[in-house]
Amino acid sequence: MVPANDAEKLILDLVTPIADLEQVAVEDSLGRVLGQTVSSQLDFPHWDNSAMDGYAVRYRDVATVPTQLTVVEEIPAGQVPQRRVQPGEAARIFTGGILPAGADTIVMQENTQRQGEQVTVLTAPMAQEFVRQQGSFYQAGAELLGAGVKIGAAEIAVLAAAQCVPVPVYRRPRVAILSTGNELVEVNQPLGPGQIVDSNRYALAALVAQTGAVPVPLGIVPDQRAATRQAIAEALTQADMVISSGGVSVGDYDYVDQILAELGATIHIRSVAVKPGKPLTVATFGDAEPGGKLQLYFGLPGNPVSSLVSFWRFVQPALRKLSGLNADWFPRFVWATTDSDLRAEGRRETYLWGQLSMGDRGDRFTLASGGHSSGNLVNLSRTNGLARVPLGETLVRSGEKIQVLALGLS
Known part of the structure; x- marks a missing residue:
C-alpha cells in the first residue's frame, strides 16, 4: 500500500496540464x-477622478478654513470638465467625475456649506484627499x-x-466515467434481487463538473473481460482522463488491472494506505519522455463512500492540475476542533465524514451520525469535510484539533 501523501505526489507528478x-x-x-x-x-483609473460627492478645489485655497469659493462648474460622472479651476474657485463634482484641470483635492460635501454660487469650506482637507489618481490601481x-x-x-x-x-x-478536460459490475442497474430500472442503482456514475459526474471539467458518462460495464476491455479502450479515445468505479479489488471478477496491462498501461498504484478507499488503481497511457503527454486512468473502489473519498483525496487535485490551474491543485486541509470522538484502527490513514463549520472560536468539525461504513452513502449527505485521523492513531478526543479536508472547493 502506498502512503497517502506519497500517492498524492506521484499522481500530481504524472499530470501534464492541458495547453489547448x-x-x-x-x-x-x-x-x-x-x-x-x-x-x-x-x-x-483611466483618469484622475473623485472618490466622493463634493467639490474639486486647489489645496492651497483651502489649507486654512473657513474659506469661501465660487462654484464655476458642475461635473457629474461621465462628463468632461469644461473649465479650469482658478484661485478662489471650486467645481461641484460627483463620485467618479473627472478631476478638472487646476484642481488637486476633493472636499467632501459634508464639510461644506453651499449658498447660491458660493460654497464655504468648513473643514480643511488633506492635500489630494479623495482624488483617485490615473494609473494608481x-x-x-x-x-x-x-x-x-x-x-x-x-x-x-x-x-x-x-x-x-x-x-x-x-479547454475543459474531458473525463470518461465507467461503472463496472453485474449488480448495477440504471436509475430508472426496477431493482431485482442483489441489484443496486449505479449511484457512483451520478456522483462522480457531478464532482467532475464541479471541478470544472466535462463528464463523459459511458454507462455500466458488466463483469466480463471482453466487455471491460472494449469499454476501457473506447473511453481512452474519448477523454483526457478515465475514471472507473469497481473492479479494482482482488475478487474473481475484478479485471480492471489485468486489462489495463494488456492495453499497454503503466500501473503506478494498486492500493493506498487509506480508509475508506484502499483499492485504488492509478495508471497511465502514453509517452513519459520529456515533451510527451500521459493520459491518466483512475480505477476507484466500487463502494460508494470509498469511491467519493478517493475522488476527493486523489482525483480532484489531479483534475485541477490537468485543467491548467497555475498552483491551486492540492487537497485543502484546514485545522478544526472536533465535536466528537474520532476512532480509527490505526493501520491506515482514516477519513471520517461530517460537517465543517465556522464557530466563535474557529472551525469546528461535527461527525456525521450513523455508521461510517464504506457502503453507507446515506449519511454522506450534507458532508462538506473529511476529518483525517493520521496513520498510527486510534483516537482523537472531542475538543482536540484535527485536520479536515474541506470539500466543495473546486
Whole structure:
C-alpha cells in the first residue's frame, strides 16, 4: 500500500496540464481557467477622478478654513470638465467625475456649506484627499491577470473593465466515467434481487463538473473481460482522463488491472494506505519522455463512500492540475476542533465524514451520525469535510484539533 501523501505526489507528478486554448465571451468565462496572461492598454483609473460627492478645489485655497469659493462648474460622472479651476474657485463634482484641470483635492460635501454660487469650506482637507489618481490601481501594459487563474466574479469584472474580449481560456478536460459490475442497474430500472442503482456514475459526474471539467458518462460495464476491455479502450479515445468505479479489488471478477496491462498501461498504484478507499488503481497511457503527454486512468473502489473519498483525496487535485490551474491543485486541509470522538484502527490513514463549520472560536468539525461504513452513502449527505485521523492513531478526543479536508472547493 502506498502512503497517502506519497500517492498524492506521484499522481500530481504524472499530470501534464492541458495547453489547448479556446476563446469565450466574458459572460461565458465563469469557472474557466485563464489560458494566457492578460494585460490592458488602459490605466486604472483611466483618469484622475473623485472618490466622493463634493467639490474639486486647489489645496492651497483651502489649507486654512473657513474659506469661501465660487462654484464655476458642475461635473457629474461621465462628463468632461469644461473649465479650469482658478484661485478662489471650486467645481461641484460627483463620485467618479473627472478631476478638472487646476484642481488637486476633493472636499467632501459634508464639510461644506453651499449658498447660491458660493460654497464655504468648513473643514480643511488633506492635500489630494479623495482624488483617485490615473494609473494608481494599474498601469497600462503591466500584467493584469496571469495564465492559470480560475475565473470568478471578481476576475470577470476585471476582464470586462479591461475590455478583454474574447477571453482566452484552457479547454475543459474531458473525463470518461465507467461503472463496472453485474449488480448495477440504471436509475430508472426496477431493482431485482442483489441489484443496486449505479449511484457512483451520478456522483462522480457531478464532482467532475464541479471541478470544472466535462463528464463523459459511458454507462455500466458488466463483469466480463471482453466487455471491460472494449469499454476501457473506447473511453481512452474519448477523454483526457478515465475514471472507473469497481473492479479494482482482488475478487474473481475484478479485471480492471489485468486489462489495463494488456492495453499497454503503466500501473503506478494498486492500493493506498487509506480508509475508506484502499483499492485504488492509478495508471497511465502514453509517452513519459520529456515533451510527451500521459493520459491518466483512475480505477476507484466500487463502494460508494470509498469511491467519493478517493475522488476527493486523489482525483480532484489531479483534475485541477490537468485543467491548467497555475498552483491551486492540492487537497485543502484546514485545522478544526472536533465535536466528537474520532476512532480509527490505526493501520491506515482514516477519513471520517461530517460537517465543517465556522464557530466563535474557529472551525469546528461535527461527525456525521450513523455508521461510517464504506457502503453507507446515506449519511454522506450534507458532508462538506473529511476529518483525517493520521496513520498510527486510534483516537482523537472531542475538543482536540484535527485536520479536515474541506470539500466543495473546486
